[in-house]
Amino acid sequence: MNYRCVHRWAFSNWGGSLEPREDPLEAPAGHEVTVRVTHCGICHSDLHVQAGGFDMGGGKLSSLERAGTRLPVTMGHEIGGEVVEVGPQVTSVSLGDRVIVYPWLGCGECPVCERGDDHLCPKASRNLGIQLPGGYADLVRVPHDRYLVPIGTLEPARAATFACAGITAYGAISKLSPATADDWVAVIGCGGVGMTAVALLSATSPVKIVAIDPDPAKREAALSHGASAAFDPTAPDAQKAIAKACGYNIAGAVDFVGAESSSSLAVNLVRRTGQVVIVGLFGGEFRMPLPMFALKSLSISGSYVAGLNDLRELVALAQRVELPEIPLDLRPLASVNQALGDLAGGRVVGRVVLQP
Numbered sequence: 001m002n003y004r005c006v007h008r009w010a011f012s013n014w015g016g017s018l019e020p021r022e023d024p025l026e027a028p029a030g031h032e033v034t035v036r037v038t039h040c041g042i043c044h045s046d047l048h049v050q051a052g053g054f055d056m057g058g059g060k061l062s063s064l065e066r067a068g069t070r071l072p073v074t075m076g077h078e079i080g081g082e083v084v085e086v087g088p089q090v091t092s093v094s095l096g097d098r099v100i101v102y103p104w105l106g107c108g109e110c111p112v113c114e115r116g117d118d119h120l121c122p123k124a125s126r127n128l129g130i131q132l133p134g135g136y137a138d139l140v141r142v143p144h145d146r147y148l149v150p151i152g153t154l155e156p157a158r159a160a161t162f163a164c165a166g167i168t169a170y171g172a173i174s175k176l177s178p179a180t181a182d183d184w185v186a187v188i189g190c191g192g193v194g195m196t197a198v199a200l201l202s203a204t205s206p207v208k209i210v211a212i213d214p215d216p217a218k219r220e221a222a223l224s225h226g227a228s229a230a231f232d233p234t235a236p237d238a239q240k241a242i243a244k245a246c247g248y249n250i251a252g253a254v255d256f257v258g259a260e261s262s263s264s265l266a267v268n269l270v271r272r273t274g275q276v277v278i279v280g281l282f283g284g285e286f287r288m289p290l291p292m293f294a295l296k297s298l299s300i301s302g303s304y305v306a307g308l309n310d311l312r313e314l315v316a317l318a319q320r321v322e323l324p325e326i327p328l329d330l331r332p333l334a335s336v337n338q339a340l341g342d343l344a345g346g347r348v349v350g351r352v353v354l355q356p
């Protein structure tokens with residue numbers, strides 16, 4: 001294979017479809033590594049990247065372009081593959097290693113990045129698949145070998161999804177206080193990330209899980225991955241029915257949708273001292289009577305992907321315990337536009353993983 005030329009699927013205008021293109025690739029310098037992409041998951045946030053931003057509520061949109069993202073954009077941040085080229089200073093990986101790539105890069109130099117929290121870097125965002133070219137390609141250039149996590153004997157398609165779906169779920173449930181077998185946790189939105197959270201919670205925590213999703217196929221899948229109950233949030237009186245089924249003892253609610261309706265459902269479902277973690281980026285605005293915070297002793301937090309060390313911990317966890325497996329839907333890279341359309345239309349159960 002010629003590592004001097006990358007074949008990518010990229011969009012050249014915001015909201016436009018992805019087109020195949022070829023770009024030259026320099027030999028890796030310093031700590032840079034070239035990874036031959038064997039698998040790349042499609043994430044719901046790719047739809048926002050393609051659209052050019054997020055709905056911030058009240059008709060306002062965030063803009064990736066205003067924040068400095070340049071066209072064309074090669075998306076894809078759940079990258080798994082094989083190390084095929086290393087720069088002269090690379091010591092932590094070797095040619096042929098099977099790895100996944102941590103994509104949420106910051107400046108790489110500040111104290112926040114140095115402790116592995118690149119995703120929270122106050123100085124720069126250099127995310128692979130947004131600001132830097134991502135994994136909808138046959139090759140990806142990684143700026144430093146420290147962002148590579150060897151996967152050992154893990155199945156590469158599944159391991160690739162750890163880089164976003166996996167750590168987003170892991171990071172969000174890590175924010176919940178320890179709970180007992182009498183407590184319930186509500187998982188709202190059971191797409192790829194929500195389903196991973198159901199699987200991780202059932203593998204690592206004694207709590208009972210209630211899965212909440214309008215799609216019967218997703219509710220069914222959540223029940224088979226460890227949820228004890230599942231509800232359709234659009235059914236009449238859904239909130240009352242869910243609260244009752246959980247004995248009015250929902251200690252935490254993780255909102256993987258992040259819409260106005262899902263976040264207010266989360267806040268209303270949790271018991272006093274309950275925790276709400278908002279993860280999804282569907283968009284909109286959140287309003288709540290201020291006395292609710294005090295009267296319910298409520299905590300609300302957000303969670304955005306997770307750090308490099310979380311990815312390493314998740315890989316180690318997957319090697320140690322048998323995690324219930326979320327459904328994967330493997331498709332060729334060339335069908336990426338169709339796959340994004342299916343995701344936008346809610347026609348995907350689990351995670352689509354592209355294979356270049």
Ligand SMILES: [Zn+2]
Nearest residue numbers: 043045164165
């Ligand atoms: Zn993602």
Ligand SMILES: [Zn+2]
Nearest residue numbers: 107110113121
């Ligand atoms: Zn930094």
